[in-house]
Amino acid sequence: MRAEAWMFGATTAFFLLVSPAYWFITYDWTGTSALTMTTLLAAMVTLYLGFHAARMDPRPEDLKDAEIADGAGELGFFPPYSWWPLWCALTLGTIVYAVALGAWWLVIIGGALGAIALSGWIFEYYRGEHAH
Template identity: 75%
Template structure:
């Protein structure tokens, strides 16, 4: 994970340099310039720094992966990479019920919001328990 930490570190340094330059160029210190872009760049800088620290901290505590070592062989990386779930329709239903809830909030229809929460609870429980029943049960 050292290479990932370095990539995010370089991105963090870039954003540290770009954020004040953007603030200066857009005159955000004056009456009415672009505070939104400056705020977004600062938050992006902080998020990249957080990921850099996380990856750097864990890279030192993990055994080196084959791609992290100079003497690593391609064959060392062979084998099972993990569990990748098949397609699922449940995220679509969760998003649809969230859309119903947001729409109900916008038009102030409390009865539609209740229906959205009930359908949302069904969709979330279906998504959580999809591997306990049906074709992909284990």
């Protein structure tokens, strides 16, 4: 995680230099506030990564003499394809479109179909081909 901490540290330094320069060039409060908050966010991530990098065992990516085989092993669970996010997005789009039109009867239909799609997405690993 040291490499990531250094990358975010460089980003923090960049935004620390750009924020006052932006203010002196444009005198724009909105952009300066956004750049200042971006600087603080990058600093927060830098401190978090640096704090945890100092307290954990180095990963194979952090060692200069590591071999490719050192990073072998279980990488985690990667879900297979799923159609449920498509149905959830379509029902949400239907609900938003119905609100824009003022068709409240369509909001109710979209909400009911959305509840079915969301429950299908939540429970897709409990039944069928990909059940655990």
